[in-house]
Amino acid sequence: MAGKKLTVAVIGGGIGRAHIEEGYALNADRFEVAALCDPDAARRDAVADEFGISRRVASFEEVLDMRDVDVVDICTPPFLHFDQVRAALDTGKHVICEKPLVGSLQQVDALADLETRSRGRLMPVFQSRFGDGVQQVRRLIDAGLCGKAFLATAETCWQRGAAYYAVPWRGKRETELGGTLLSHAIHTHDVLTYLMGPIASVSGVTTTRVNSIETEDCFSASGTFASGAPVSLAGTLGSRTEFTRLYLAFEQLTVESDIHPYDYSQRPWRIVPASDEVRTAVETTLAGWQTVPPGFASQFRLFAEALASDRAMPVTTADARRALELVTAVYRSSELGKRVALPLAAGQEGYAGLLQ
Numbered sequence: 001m002a003g004k005k006l007t008v009a010v011i012g013g014g015i016g017r018a019h020i021e022e023g024y025a026l027n028a029d030r031f032e033v034a035a036l037c038d039p040d041a042a043r044r045d046a047v048a049d050e051f052g053i054s055r056r057v058a059s060f061e062e063v064l065d066m067r068d069v070d071v072v073d074i075c076t077p078p079f080l081h082f083d084q085v086r087a088a089l090d091t092g093k094h095v096i097c098e099k100p101l102v103g104s105l106q107q108v109d110a111l112a113d114l115e116t117r118s119r120g121r122l123m124p125v126f127q128s129r130f131g132d133g134v135q136q137v138r139r140l141i142d143a144g145l146c147g148k149a150f151l152a153t154a155e156t157c158w159q160r161g162a163a164y165y166a167v168p169w170r171g172k173r174e175t176e177l178g179g180t181l182l183s184h185a186i187h188t189h190d191v192l193t194y195l196m197g198p199i200a201s202v203s204g205v206t207t208t209r210v211n212s213i214e215t216e217d218c219f220s221a222s223g224t225f226a227s228g229a230p231v232s233l234a235g236t237l238g239s240r241t242e243f244t245r246l247y248l249a250f251e252q253l254t255v256e257s258d259i260h261p262y263d264y265s266q267r268p269w270r271i272v273p274a275s276d277e278v279r280t281a282v283e284t285t286l287a288g289w290q291t292v293p294p295g296f297a298s299q300f301r302l303f304a305e306a307l308a309s310d311r312a313m314p315v316t317t318a319d320a321r322r323a324l325e326l327v328t329a330v331y332r333s334s335e336l337g338k339r340v341a342l343p344l345a346a347g348q349e350g351y352a353g354l355l356q
Ligand SMILES: NC(=O)c1ccc[n+]([C@@H]2O[C@H](COP(=O)([O-])OP(=O)(O)OC[C@H]3O[C@@H](n4cnc5c(N)ncnc54)[C@H](O)[C@@H]3O)[C@@H](O)[C@H]2O)c1
Pocket: 011, 012, 013, 014, 015, 016, 037, 038, 039, 040, 043, 058, 059, 060, 075, 076, 077, 078, 080, 098, 099, 100, 125, 127, 167, 183
């Protein structure tokens, strides 16, 4: 059921521009972007002109007063997310919010609680789950073809230098809320746990070696999934060859992702079966595959479908919690020099803030 088009206000014209181009414009039967909010007048006008958006405002509060706006899409710097999501849910609007949703488990739990009392629903952005490569592996797992999980590794080796960190909110604890674990590898680790399930314990090291910033730009961690399989994570912002790579070893097959740093979700992943029998089962399961558009296009379409049918969001507040929990655990482990067990509940160290 398509229902009426959702009227959207985009807050922040940075990645917000990509949300419009790659998300809403490709689902024009479901969404109309009616307003753009950004205090930066030049950016606001440039993006609004490009996409023919007539309502342009500088203040977030003005958007909350727009009665016809169904969805507030928050694409502002991380330190603003908690207050803006809360205010939008308080007015009963639906909310899409960029990663990281917020800066602590306490805040994510507060939003989850508010969501149960609001007319509005909340969807955090984790667009890397969508695309053929990831979704085909997910289909094989759901079909029960993979067998016991043996091991997974995830590497997020990108390059970010002085120009990237010249943007004032980046690289600072107060405003970015964390470093590359929170801002970049969070996507890779969301894909990893989406496929492999939650991580049960982790031991990690974070450090700042590439840039002159407050937050970490290199990390490594090892741990175990709830299934018992070991996991290894690594990332740097100082890699001359940029890549994202996931490797999943199961009893019945092994999986290697494409290694394009950002488009790995869509491109074909290498699936190596343990036998001819498994190969046939894989081919049968994936026969007639319908392409899953990557990124915002699929995530936003599924958001509209979830609202229309009162189904679960394609990415939930619980997913954002799981992602924040892993970041919190690695930060705590690095600081304390010991293994940290998950899940982290209210009252445990790190619950109230990512960086102590
Ligand atoms: N999902 C992804 O792949 C992805 C990619 C890039 C950034 N992000 C996330 O998106 C968010 C924004 O990042 P960005 O790269 O677009 O940053 P940016 O600095 O390029 O853009 C943020 C915009 O928000 C505007 N802004 C600041 N305060 C505002 C307010 N109170 N109300 C409205 N607008 C306000 C700024 O003027 C700016 O134009 C961050 O949380 C970041 O982590 C996600």
